[in-house]
Amino acid sequence: MKLSNLKKILLNLAFRKSLYRNELGKELKVSPSTLTYLLNKLSSLKLIEIKSSETISMGRPKQIISLNPEKWNIIGIRIGREFINSTLFNGIFDVKEKISIRLTSSDMGNKRIGELLKQNLEKISKVPVNAVGLAFSGKVSFDTVNSHILKLENFNPKEIVKSVFPDSTVTILNDVEAIATEEFVLHGGQKILVINYGTGIGACFYESHGIYQKSERKVIDLGHFYAGGNEKCYCGRTGCFETVASDYAVLKKYKYRNLDIVHFILHQEDFEKDLEEIRHMYKYYRRKAEILYEETLNHLSVFLGNIVRLLEPDKVVICGEGTSPWFTQSLQKKIYAVSGLTLGIVHRGLENNIEYGSALDALREHILFTDL
Numbered sequence: 001m002k003l004s005n006l007k008k009i010l011l012n013l014a015f016r017k018s019l020y021r022n023e024l025g026k027e028l029k030v031s032p033s034t035l036t037y038l039l040n041k042l043s044s045l046k047l048i049e050i051k052s053s054e055t056i057s058m059g060r061p062k063q064i065i066s067l068n069p070e071k072w073n074i075i076g077i078r079i080g081r082e083f084i085n086s087t088l089f090n091g092i093f094d095v096k097e098k099i100s101i102r103l104t105s106s107d108m109g110n111k112r113i114g115e116l117l118k119q120n121l122e123k124i125s126k127v128p129v130n131a132v133g134l135a136f137s138g139k140v141s142f143d144t145v146n147s148h149i150l151k152l153e154n155f156n157p158k159e160i161v162k163s164v165f166p167d168s169t170v171t172i173l174n175d176v177e178a179i180a181t182e183e184f185v186l187h188g189g190q191k192i193l194v195i196n197y198g199t200g201i202g203a204c205f206y207e208s209h210g211i212y213q214k215s216e217r218k219v220i221d222l223g224h225f226y227a228g229g230n231e232k233c234y235c236g237r238t239g240c241f242e243t244v245a246s247d248y249a250v251l252k253k254y255k256y257r258n259l260d261i262v263h264f265i266l267h268q269e270d271f272e273k274d275l276e277e278i279r280h281m282y283k284y285y286r287r288k289a290e291i292l293y294e295e296t297l298n299h300l301s302v303f304l305g306n307i308v309r310l311l312e313p314d315k316v317v318i319c320g321e322g323t324s325p326w327f328t329q330s331l332q333k334k335i336y337a338v339s340g341l342t343l344g345i346v347h348r349g350l351e352n353n354i355e356y357g358s359a360l361d362a363l364r365e366h367i368l369f370t371d372l
């Protein structure tokens with residue numbers, strides 16, 4: 001698909017929030033008069049806003065261009081084991097509204113998640129919404145979601161979103177894909193490997209082809225790679241990575257010898273206090289933390305070392321509620337010890353905004369299919 005210059009401008013503004021007029025001209029490689037024509041057209045459609053900045057260039061204030069905050073409304077939604085969180089953003093990605101619904105184990109399954117998603121959407125102000133991006137802890141193929149954790153089977157959230165916001169563009173992605181999208185937009189990188197570590201483990205390899213083309217995204221179901229042992233996993237297989245290396249595995253070693261992962265996933269909220277304890281233990285009892293996490297870090301370093309050799313990312317990012325700066329540093333050292341790779345791992349912890357990542361994904365799709 002040949003992308004028009006008008007769409008290219010919108011994509012630049014979506015990804016970079018605002019640009020000086022001359023930056024935009026360089027990016028598009030068009031003459032100043034063509035740029036004026038294009039900007040006037042977008043401005044007359046009220047899609048963009050042109051403001052004078054305080055910087056003076058050639059005796060005139062420089063012009064700064066952004067998407068029109070009033071004209072664009074984008075929603076990013078995160079559906080995880082504990083919450084359904086929605087954020088409404090304007091055209092410059094300021095947060096206009098946030099709605100959160102807490103989930104318990106009885107809320108899992110297509111029917112209940114569907115009802116709660118609808119309730120969540122109905123609480124958002126009725127404004128003309130351009131795009132809605134949903135990120136799930138689960139496997140997404142085309143428009144359907146399957147998730148052991150959320151007990152979703154061929155779940156189709158698009159219909160639900162369309163029933164509340166019929167004119168919106170809807171995209172669905174895995175939560176680690178949303179994190180990788182956000183990482184690319186905010187911090188750059190071409191081949192990014194994101195590992196999301198907590199009670200579950202997910203990964204995504206994001207290969208960018210610039211902002212005009214869809215990036216290649218490969219979700220890696222790391223948590224259910226075979227890692228040995230004989231524990232039956234909630235996914236139905238035996239010996240999954242999560243059974244031997246995850247917050248669950250550490251918790252089991254710490255306090256609950258007879259805990260099994262099926263029970264744990266179902267009743268995660270009962271273990272919140274313990275999870276807090278193990279996650280912060282490195283601050284107070286370093287040696288104890290080292291012993292508790294040893295097996296998990298060993299497993300992770302072997303798998304990560306192999307994945308890095310295979311995919312050759314230029315950036316590895318670790319995030320998720322189970323991580324800490326200590327965790328990341330220890331992992332980095334172990335990877336070096338087992339594979340000789342001197343890997344600089346970026347620790348993001350809980351910085352990531354999954355709703356922002358999914359909203360951006362939906363906005364890009366919307367712009368690509370807009371009639372311009």
Ligand SMILES: [Zn+2]
Nearest residue numbers: 224233235240
């Ligand atoms: Zn499994």
